[in-house]
Each structure stands twice: as structure tokens, then as C-alpha cells.
Amino acid sequence: MYSKTTRYIPFSSYSPYENMAIDEYLLSYYERTSQPVLRIYGWSPVGISVGKNQEALKDLDLNRCKKDAVPVVRRQTGGGAIYHNNEITYSIVCSEKDLSCKDLTVKESFEKLNQFIIKMYAKYSLTAAYARDFQPSGSKFGNPAAFCFASNEEYDIVIKGKKIGGNAQSRKKDIIFQHGSVPLQPNPGAMDYFIKKEDNGNYTDLAALIGRVVDPVEACANMIASFTETFFCSLEEMPLKLDEKREVVALLTSKYAVNNWNLKQ
Amino acid sequence: MNVKDGYFYSKEHEWVKIDGNKAKVGISDYAQHKLGDITYVDLPPVGKAVKQLEILTGIESVKAASDIYSPMTGKVIAVNKALENAPELVNASPFEDGWIAQLEISNPAETANLMNAAAYKTFLSGLEE
Numbered sequence: 001m002y003s004k005t006t007r008y009i010p011f012s013s014y015s016p017y018e019n020m021a022i023d024e025y026l027l028s029y030y031e032r033t034s035q036p037v038l039r040i041y042g043w044s045p046v047g048i049s050v051g052k053n054q055e056a057l058k059d060l061d062l063n064r065c066k067k068d069a070v071p072v073v074r075r076q077t078g079g080g081a082i083y084h085n086n087e088i089t090y091s092i093v094c095s096e097k098d099l100s101c102k103d104l105t106v107k108e109s110f111e112k113l114n115q116f117i118i119k120m121y122a123k124y125s126l127t128a129a130y131a132r133d134f135q136p137s138g139s140k141f142g143n144p145a146a147f148c149f150a151s152n153e154e155y156d157i158v159i160k161g162k163k164i165g166g167n168a169q170s171r172k173k174d175i176i177f178q179h180g181s182v183p184l185q186p187n188p189g190a191m192d193y194f195i196k197k198e199d200n201g202n203y204t205d206l207a208a209l210i211g212r213v214v215d216p217v218e219a220c221a222n223m224i225a226s227f228t229e230t231f232f233c234s235l236e237e238m239p240l241k242l243d244e245k246r247e248v249v250a251l252l253t254s255k256y257a258v259n260n261w262n263l264k265q
Numbered sequence: 266m267n268v269k270d271g272y273f274y275s276k277e278h279e280w281v282k283i284d285g286n287k288a289k290v291g292i293s294d295y296a297q298h299k300l301g302d303i304t305y306v307d308l309p310p311v312g313k314a315v316k317q318l319e320i321l322t323g324i325e326s327v328k329a330a331s332d333i334y335s336p337m338t339g340k341v342i343a344v345n346k347a348l349e350n351a352p353e354l355v356n357a358s359p360f361e362d363g364w365i366a367q368l369e370i371s372n373p374a375e376t377a378n379l380m381n382a383a384a385y386k387t388f389l390s391g392l393e394e
Contacts, residue, residue, distance in 0.1 A: 052330040053305045053323070078304075078330040103392060105299050106329045153327055171331035173277060 004098060006227075008235040009039035011220045016047030016073040016084065021251040023091045024076055025244060027170075027177050036094040038227055038235065040220050046085035047071040048194055051078050051168065056263050059196055070194065074262045077179045079168035081195050086185035086205070087165070088219050096174045106169065110155035113178055114167060117157055119226035120182070120219075121164070124210050128164065131156040162204040182206065182223070184214050266389060267294040269360050273336060273376050274385035275318065280360065281336040283373065288337055290321065291364040292355060295389055300326035303355040308344040309366055315339065317375050321366065324355070337375050339368030 007029075014022065019041055026037045048065065050056045052075055059081060065072050070083075092113065096102040101109045111130065121128040132154040156163050167180035183205035207213045228235060240248065255261045272280040278296035282289045297303065305325040315321050321335035344366050348354060355363035380388055 051325075053307060053325045076330065077328075078325045079328045105301055106326055107301050110328070167328065169329040171329055173332075 004036055004233055005236050006036040006038050006094075006231070006233050008224070008237045009037065009041075010237055010239055011040045011042065011088070011216065013042035013044035015045060016043060016049060016071045017252055017256040018248070019043065019089070020049070020073050020075060021248045021256045022240070023177070023179070024251050024255075025240075025248045026091065026093050027076070027172065027175065028247070029244070030093040030095075030175055031172075034095070036098050036233075037092065038224075039091045040223055041089055041091075042087075042216055043084040043089070045069070045071065046083070047073060048081055048083050049073050049075045050081045050262075052076055052170065053078065054080060056081075061194055061196060062263070064194055072262055073256060074264070075168070075170075075179060077168035077170045077177065079166065082166060082181060083187055083190045083194060084181065085187050085190065087181045087183045088216050088223065089179065089181045090223060092176070092178045094176055096176060099176065101176075102174070106171070107153075107155055109176060110167060110169070110178075113176070114155060114157060114180070116223070116227045116230035117165070117167075117180065117182070119230055120223050121157075121159060123222045123226065124206065124214075126159050126209055128157050128159045130154060131158045131163070134158055134161060159204060159209060162202055164204050164206075164209075182219060184216065184219060266298065267360070268382050268386050268389070270382045272360065273379035273381060274388075275334060275336045275379055276388065277318075277334045279321075279334055279336045281368075281376075281379065282360075283337075283370070283376070286370055286373075287342070288339065288368045288370045289364045290336060290366050290368060291359055292324070292333065293385075294359050297356050297359045297363070300324065300329065300331060302327050303352045306345075306348040306352045306355060306365060308346070308348065309341050311341050311344060313341045315341070315368070317372075317378060324352075324365075333365065335368070336379055337368055337370045338372055339370040341366050342369045343367040 101112050118128045165181045170177040185207045186205050272282050274280050278293045280291055280293050303326050307323040309322040315335040317338045318334050320332045322333050324331050324333055345364050
């Protein structure tokens with residue numbers, strides 16, 4: 001990715017099922033082409049994603065999800081559940097070599113990759129840092145939580161002492177797939193309502209920090225700028241082509257739009 | 266990093282220890298260190314048939330879900346159920362208590378596609394350069 005032309009999939013909003021099908025397709029695209037990918041997207045309708053190995057039946061109130069027609073989809077990345085509303089989400093596909101992190105641990109790769117998010121917040125005059133920088137040495141990290149924003153990890157991004165957004169990875173040999181979200185506005189009550197436990201409330205969003213609501217298009221432009229500045233790369237805007245959409249639809253109908261995958265035990 | 270003699274290793278950092286036509290499989294000390302704190306091991310179903318270097322199952326460390334590849338072709342005949350409640354055994358004891366699955370292997374000659382301990386050490390030193 002450093003100095004490498006990265007494919008950029010322009011911002012658009014899709015259903016939770018479509019979003020995860022597109023992301024899985026992009027992983028296979030990288031396997032074929034070795035071209036890094038950045039995709040930024042929204043969620044319409046709003047939905048909940050759960051981590052690859054999360055127990056959806058245990059951690060979510062599925063009756064409420066059903067009653068309120070909030071789709072639940074399973075990601076290919078780890079971590080906890082996220083209620084996707086009033087946010088922009090990104091996915092990145094690259095290799096350890098692209099990121100010059102072959103000898104780094106997974107946690108250290110988060111540190112390297114998340115630099116562009118920190119730089120993005122700086123464009124709003126916000127000083128973001130990693131959670132480990134705010135905690136005394138010897139602090140205990142790594143308490144996975146059902147709700148992603150309530151977890152507490154070393155390389156979580158923190159502003160003014162509160163976690164903002166979440167990031168999670170999937171690894172396939174030396175390929176890194178990373179998801180992350182930037183919350184633009186709060187979603188009052190939604191976490192407690194749909195996700196069963198562990199909402200410590202110690203998280204924030206862009207509107208709360210800067211006192212205005214940022215349009216997704218503006219956030220997206222700032223994310224793109226910080227990405228290219230961080231990784232010294234150029235972006236090649238390349239929406240999904242028709243044959244690629246066919247592959248996405250195949251993943252959608254065989255996996256992401258069915259509950260075998262989304263609600264697996 | 267600890268590399269144990271008597272084991273064979275894949276480039277994806279799985280190990281296999283062969284005893285007759287049975288083989289225990291796990292991930293190496295390098296892999297557990299790289300992944301960090303293991304939070305979940307997706308134990309494969311007993312009876313699952315798998316080919317050498319194809320996906321055997323998955324593992325999750327803090328916020329990262331990774332694939333585990335089978336170092337040998339075979340059929341899963343046992344899994345380490347202790348990992349259901351104590352996935353951290355993979356970190357604490359990757360070569361012993363943290364084994365993941367036991368296979369009935371069909372072709373012992375496949376070890377030719379793997380590395381012994383000395384070769385794996387050389388391989389690791391190349392990664393760190």
C-alpha cells in the first residue's frame with residue numbers, strides 16, 4: 001500500500017448483507033490482483049454486525065431486532081457487535097508486505113494501519129491517540145465485550161478519554177482485511193436496546209466532539225485525504241463492475257442473506 | 266521464539282506431530298505470539314476431511330479472526346475440548362496443552378512439503394530480517 005496505487009470503491013450505502021458480501025468479494029479481488037483496496041460505505045437500512053465468532057443469540061436481543069426490522073449480519077472480522085447508524089465504515093484489504101508489517105504482531109499492525117484514522121480526526125482539530133497511551137503502564141487490556149465500543153484494547157482510538165469507533169481484522173495468510181467505523185452522531189439507547197450487556201457508555205462520536213454534525217460525504221473526503229497522506233499512495237477510483245456485482249450477488253444469496261451464517265452458533 | 270524438535274512446520278506457522286497414522290496439529294510459538302491473546306478457537310467437527318494446506322478451522326485473537334491451515338491431508342478424529350473454556354492455552358502452551366485437532370493422516374510422505382525444526386528456525390529468521 002505504501003506508494004502503491006490503491007483501488008478506491010467510492011462511498012455508497014448498502015444493506016448490511018450487501019455490505020458484507022462486497023467486503024468478502026474484495027478479499028478475493030486482492031487474492032487475484034494484489035492491488036490494495038479502500039472502500040468507504042454507509043448502511044441502509046441501519047443494521048447490526050457481529051464478529052465472526054460472536055454468539056449472536058447470546059449477545060443480541062434478536063426479538064427486538066426482528067420487531068424493529070434491524071438486520072443482523074456476521075462479519076468476517078473478529079470483535080464485538082456494532083449498531084451501524086450515523087457512521088461511515090471503511091474496509092481495507094492489503095498484505096503485510098504492502099503495509100511493511102511482516103514482522104509485526106497483529107496488535108502492532110493495528111497501530112500502523114489506524115494511523116490514518118488518527119490523522120483524519122486531526123483534520124477536525126482533534127487529538128486522537130491509542131488507549132494504551134492514556135493508561136498507566138501495567139494496565140489490563142484485552143477484555144472482549146459483546147458490544148464493540150465497550151471493549152478495551154491497547155490500540156483502540158481514544159479522544160478525550162473516550163473510545164471512538166471500532167476496528168477489527170481478519171487474516172488470511174499474509175493478507176490483512178480490516179474493518180472500522182467512524183461514528184458521526186450518537187445513537188442514543190440503541191446499544192442498550194439491541195445488545196444485551198456491557199455498555200459502559202465510555203465512547204463518543206464526532207458530533208459530540210466538534211459540536212456539529214458532519215455529513216458522510218465530508219467525512220469520506222477527509223478519510224481519503226488522510227489515507228493517501230499516511231500511506232503515500234494514490235487512489236484509483238474504481239466502482240464495482242458488472243461481473244464483480246454478479247460475484248457479490250452470489251455471495252449475498254448463498255451466505256450473507258441467510259441466517260446459517262449470520263446467526264451460526 | 267521456541268521451535269520444538271520432532272515437529273513439522275508449515276509456512277503458515279502450523280505444526281504437526283506425527284505418531285503412526287495419527288497427527289496432532291496446532292499453531293507455533295511464533296504464530297501465537299504474532300496473533301496475541303487468543304480469545305476463541307473454532308474447533309473443527311470430528312469427521313471433517315481436509316487436504317494439506319487447506320483451511321482446517323479458524324482462531325480469534327483480540328479483534329482479529331484468522332484461518333488455520335491443515336499441515337497434512339486427513340480426517341479430524343479428535344479436538345482439544347479444553348480450548349472451549351481456555352483458549353489461552355494456545356498462548357501458554359502452543360506445542361502441548363494448546364494442540365487444536367488430531368488427524369488420521371492418509372499420506373505421511375506429505376511431510377516433504379513441510380519444514381523440520383531446523384528449517385523452520387531458518388525460515389523464521391528470514392521473516393525477522
